[in-house]
Amino acid sequence: MIIGVPREIKDHEARVGVTPAGARALTEAGHVVLVETHAGAQSGFPDHEYQDAGAEIVGDAGHVWGKAEMVVKVKEPVAAEYGYFRPGLVLFTYLHLAPLPELTNRLLDSKVVGIAYETVRDRAGTLPLLTPMSEVAGRMSIQVGAAYLEKERGGRGILLGGVPGVTPANVCVIGGGIVGTNAAKIAMGMGARVTLVDLNLNRLRELDDLYGGRLHTLASNSHNVAHATREADLVVGGVLIPGATAPKIVTKAMVARMKKGAVIVDVAIDQGGCVETARPTSHSDPSYLVDGVVHYCVTNMPGAVPHTSTLALTNATFPYLMRLANLGAEAALRADAGLAEGLNVYRGQLTHRGVAESQARASVTPREAIG
Secondary structure, three states: OEEEEOOOOOOOOOOOOOOHHHHHHHHHOOOEEEEEOOOOHHHOOOHHHHHHOOOEEEOOHHHHHHHOOEEEOOOOOOHHHHHHOOOOOEEEEOOOOOOOHHHHHHHHHHOOEEEEHHHOOOOOOOOOOOHHHHHHHHHHHHHHHHHHOOHHHOOOOOOOOOEOOEOOOEEEEEOOOHHHHHHHHHHHHOOOEEEEEEOOHHHHHHHHHHHHHHEEEEEOOHHHHHHHHHHOOEEEEOOOOOOOOOOOOEOHHHHHOOOOOOEEEEHHHHHOOOEOOOOOEOOOOOEEEEOOEEEEOEOOHHHHOHHHHHHHHHHHHHHHHHHHHHHOHHHHHHHOHHHHOOEEEEOOEEOOHHHHHHOOOOOOOHHHHHO
């Protein structure tokens, strides 16, 4: 199979879909790997490392997309890449289609086979290709939140962990999944007072067993969320419904009652955000104010730490990539029900129920689409 690795062009996106180690394994298995010039440079992987691994360096993105049978990326394609779509092209990347009807239309119209990292499941039912970036984003959310609490960036002028004789910041984490757990862990490590809100009482029990009195847990309902956000200096949104638009847990009214200079980091923004006042931002223009509250809603947070993120991501994605290359997309999808969960679009058909419900469209199952 011919596998293309284009350079990411989303704002300040420095990750890359395949490392030189991955390129070597693919070429040793008999596949052709085309890597766009400088695709891995910002992740710490120069062109010569790909060449040494047996990949071909290509100077033009159009050539990579045009020759490849499967394109491997990190982030969803942006408008400048829509023209490269063609029938039967296999696209393996994060797609996050639920809040992106225009991208969904283009993929369907072009009859692309789109396999989304974020909806692939393993035998345990977890999301193995979303987990590493959720870990990175969850940990980053506290670093970012601590920085934006500084007065220079519009925050309340609070040191997250406080100092002896001065109370630390209050951090409210919405969601007890991978993002929320990693955010809480880092916030506690920095000395903040952390409250975590989740619907799942069993998950709250697990976290209470792990962290005891260091972590305050709250059952999610509108009253508790309103109280926790009103008291918070930093709110981290980490709610996920796989493939679907995130529910709006924090309302406009709740934001209006938050402290002036408090900070919201909505990690769920890739799926539309779990804060009603959240809208997507970029690393070039990352934050804005609503009712005096700083909002940081960058859709590709892990792109700011590309070396760590690329290694963490490709550790998880590569076994699936090798299977797709060795077997071909259809055979690999038929053989692995968890990988088939990642199929979002197939030759003009929408194949993920969560995306379909978010966009009020009809869908078929991956099995129905592939046959």
